[in-house]
Amino acid sequence: MKDIFLLAYRDIKERKARTGLTLLGIAVGIAAVIALMSVGYGFQQSVTGELVEMADLIMVLPGKASLGSEYVELGSFNERDLKDIERIDGVKETATGASSMEEVEYRGEKTVVSIVGIEPRDVGVVFGDMVKTEEGRFLRDNDHKACLIGHSIAKDYFDEEIGVNDRLKIGGSKFRVVGILEKQGGFKSELDSEIRVTRRDAKSILGNDGISWIFVRVRNIGEAEEIADEIEERIDENHKLDDFTSAMTMGSVIDQLKTIFTLLQAVLIAIASISLIVASIGIMNTMLMSVMERTHEVGIMKAIGAKNRNVLSLFLLESGIVSVVGGVLGCVLGVLGANVISIGIGAAFGEGIPAIVRPEVLLGGIVVAVLVGVLSGLYPARKASRMSPVEAVRYE
Amino acid sequence: MIRSEHLNKVYRMGKIEVPALRDVSLEIEEGEFLAIVGSSGSGKSTLLNMLGCLDKPTSGAVFIDGVNTASLNENELAEIRREKIGFIFQQFNLIHSLNALENVSLPMFFAGVSSEERMKRAAELLAKVGLRERMHHKPSELSGGQQQRVAIARALSNNPLIIIGDEPTGNVDSETGNAIMGILEGLNSEGRTVSW
16 A cells, blocks of 8 residues: 555656646635635624624514615604513513714714614613723713714714814704714624714704614523514504514524525635636646556556556545645645635724634545545546556557 | 467458458467567567457457456456566566666566565566666666666566567667577576567
């Protein structure tokens, strides 16, 4: 066995450049698959990871809402709806908010921004401890005409940056900036471009006390789906409308996201697989050329007593060696590539996606490489092994 | 040792049939030293290819050591070539990427002989044909006569009973040719059947 390895190795060494290029072909194919899978998985983790922390949350919206389709607001909730929700068994706490797009003026410059009215104590219900201020503080219950602004509002929306204690004109009345949130990005990126005021101030800006959304935290995550169904039923009843309310548990959102990511991964792998197919054609081509070139040699081997099996295993071993080495090299390149993409995305969008390289992906990469190598080596190897010795020897 | 019965070989070139052998029956005894003579294109090589189990006849049969080769499959024929026949070609037919020692040991490799034993026997055989000093040279670094001697050593590696040479001196000068004939005669005197 050792000797046939040696023989195969000798043949490979004779054709360094060509073998090297074939090997590179496989390596690039495998690397592409591994890099894309790792980045895709990292992306999935960075999005669903945040959501998992909010798994006990139910988002209640007055309208048709589902992931991937546009949200259509059908109206607003009222205090009775909120009371009804709070009475449901298993509901731990609730938070309400009202939001609308309003004109905001800063130092003579005007733009339209999403204004969110929220009870200051409710911030924790929605986001837990995940959101922090970069400067200043959160809103307090007794704040009047005060606002907490997102990172992008402060830095990008106006020509001049907004600082704590600066004044904005929202819907005609002046507000003092008490805090600026840290940059969020990812799933919470909408926080970056919102201005938060107290519910009381929101009422005066919006001119009504309708509720745009209710967040519900449940005691037991296992009951979340049931509670969500009950919420939809009760509020629909209050408003005498079918399908008025959408109560989405974060669990269902995570499931929907996972489906989307699985699809995304499949598309990425399909694209990367093209390079693998090209690589396997490359191996087959190299091996076919090698077989043609060595027809004479195969003839000699058969003439001096090599069985078909001997010739077959020699050629298969050659393509096997090339593909294993290519696969390992591909794994290394893939891990490097994944990190480069991850850093590149971080540099381009200011927000990093971790490259998560799973060991089973690496193992899979090597297995695929070997499979590709052996399968594409099989046809040339069989062709070599079935040559007639007398014709092959005569071939020059 | 070798017997052929009514051997016929027809080459097909497109639609034209070219008969190369017509009804050849012969018998070669053990220990015989036999020369096959004929003009160019008379079918000497074709006949030797049949007798050496490199090619199959269109009709008729070849018996090697009493076994009808027509009844054997490809692998069994490979085994006969490996164990019973040493074939020496006019073109030497050494493998260029392997050195003399490795070329000689190759048939033993296919026979499953251990690496150590292979190397030992290959070295002995090369010494026997006078190439003790050239064992690690590749064919391209050897003269025609030396290459043919490597080929003879290779033909002997599995200790065959029959040596078949297809114009083994055809590609070397007359002096080297005489030396090669000397080696073949020596092999014959050891009891091997030699035809060429």
